[in-house]
Amino acid sequence: MTSEPNILNRLRHDGDVPIAAVERLHERLVEAASRGDLLDVAYRVLDTPVGPLLLAATPAGLVRVAFANQGHDEVLDDLARRVSPRVLHAPSRLDPAAGQLHEYFSGRRRRFDIPLDLQLAHGFRRLVLDCLADLDYGSTASYAAVAAAIGKPKAVRAVGTACATNPVPVVIPCHRIVRSDGGAGDYVGGANTKRVLLALEIGNRP
Amino acid sequence: MSLPPFESVVVEHGPVVLRICRAVVGPHDADDVWSETFIAALAAYPRLAPDSNVRGWLATIAHRKGIDWIRARDRAPLPVDRLPEVPGRSAEPVIRDDSLWSAVAALPTKQRGAVLYHYVAGLPYAEVGRLLDSSEAAARRAASDGVRALRSTVTRERS
Numbered sequence: 001m002t003s004e005p006n007i008l009n010r011l012r013h014d015g016d017v018p019i020a021a022v023e024r025l026h027e028r029l030v031e032a033a034s035r036g037d038l039l040d041v042a043y044r045v046l047d048t049p050v051g052p053l054l055l056a057a058t059p060a061g062l063v064r065v066a067f068a069n070q071g072h073d074e075v076l077d078d079l080a081r082r083v084s085p086r087v088l089h090a091p092s093r094l095d096p097a098a099g100q101l102h103e104y105f106s107g108r109r110r111r112f113d114i115p116l117d118l119q120l121a122h123g124f125r126r127l128v129l130d131c132l133a134d135l136d137y138g139s140t141a142s143y144a145a146v147a148a149a150i151g152k153p154k155a156v157r158a159v160g161t162a163c164a165t166n167p168v169p170v171v172i173p174c175h176r177i178v179r180s181d182g183g184a185g186d187y188v189g190g191a192n193t194k195r196v197l198l199a200l201e202i203g204n205r206p
Numbered sequence: 207m208s209l210p211p212f213e214s215v216v217v218e219h220g221p222v223v224l225r226i227c228r229a230v231v232g233p234h235d236a237d238d239v240w241s242e243t244f245i246a247a248l249a250a251y252p253r254l255a256p257d258s259n260v261r262g263w264l265a266t267i268a269h270r271k272g273i274d275w276i277r278a279r280d281r282a283p284l285p286v287d288r289l290p291e292v293p294g295r296s297a298e299p300v301i302r303d304d305s306l307w308s309a310v311a312a313l314p315t316k317q318r319g320a321v322l323y324h325y326v327a328g329l330p331y332a333e334v335g336r337l338l339d340s341s342e343a344a345a346r347r348a349a350s351d352g353v354r355a356l357r358s359t360v361t362r363e364r365s
Binding site: 006007008010011012017021022025026028029032033036038041043076077079080081084085086087088089 | 208209210211212213216220221222224225237240241244245248249251252306310321325326353356357360
């Protein structure tokens with residue numbers, strides 16, 4: 001009488017549903033969700049010289065860029081919690097962002113021209129991001145200079161926090177904020193990634 | 207505790223819900239019922255309690271969508287002359303249904319429902335009974351009859 005648990009195990013096992021069938025159904029689901037305004041967060045992963053980047057967008061624009069060291073699964077969980085749990089892998093929705101990032105990493109793009117959804121940055125942090133967006137390609141500024149520029153010269157640490165929690169690094173260039181002593185300083189994608197980005201920009205300065 | 211991204215729901219439960227759809231409406235219409243199930247689930251997902259049995263919740267939606275589908279199909283006029291299937295058009299990967307799943311599809315409606323919703327989807331018998339318009343006790347009996355019928359299929363398959 002060993003066949004009953006065997007049957008029950010086999011019923012719960014879906015091993016021979018071909019992956020292709022489910023992938024095609026997934027594609028159909030993404031299309032239907034887009035048509036029905038139910039795709040609140042679309043994401044994809046882009047391979048870059050600084051490792052795989054997670055890109056996520058709402059209908060309003062790019063809402064997250066995350067490095068591998070930030071944990072892509074954790075970032076997706078965070079998006080489900082803070083934006084909406086209607087999160088689907090939908091690469092084509094990220095085509096414009098992926099294309100421009102690809103151009104940036106190959107030195108052919110110096111400014112990003114894609115809609116951003118900055119709903120994950122509030123108050124002071126949001127002010128800092130707005131200020132960073134004006135920093136030119138290949139240039140750097142100190143944390144202290146940014147604090148001074150937004151009229152809060154004592155908030156140097158808070159500028160550091162704003163950079164560390166930038167929801168769209170690379171696209172909003174917090175990597176261009178460096179220490180007053182000339183050191184590159186910490187970075188949300190790791191200090192080495194910051195040095196790679198700065199070297200890329202210096203090498204392709206106009 | 208919060209809801210995981212819907213993507214993980216599709217990846218984790220998509221294949222088994224396809225199994226259920228195939229057993230309920232047949233391989234021909236299973237994709238459409240699966241699609242309707244998941245779009246309805248996506249719409250309702252933000253309101254789902256985070257500690258829910260997600261597979262059972264999906265099976266409940268698939269059951270209702272399957273019934274709607276069968277009703278609509280039965281109302282539709284029968285095609286006078288059905289064109290033969292052109293190979294290539296259905297080059298669609300045919301799910302290699304092992305004999306066990308064919309046997310599930312062949313069970314009487316209540317037994318099939320009880321097996322699918324209790325054993326495959328993990329719903330308690332009280333819930334299965336509600337889905338099948340019968341009592342908890344009847345659902346339990348139907349599931350046990352269903353498993354007995356499947357067991358004899360498996361035994362025959364082995365010999």
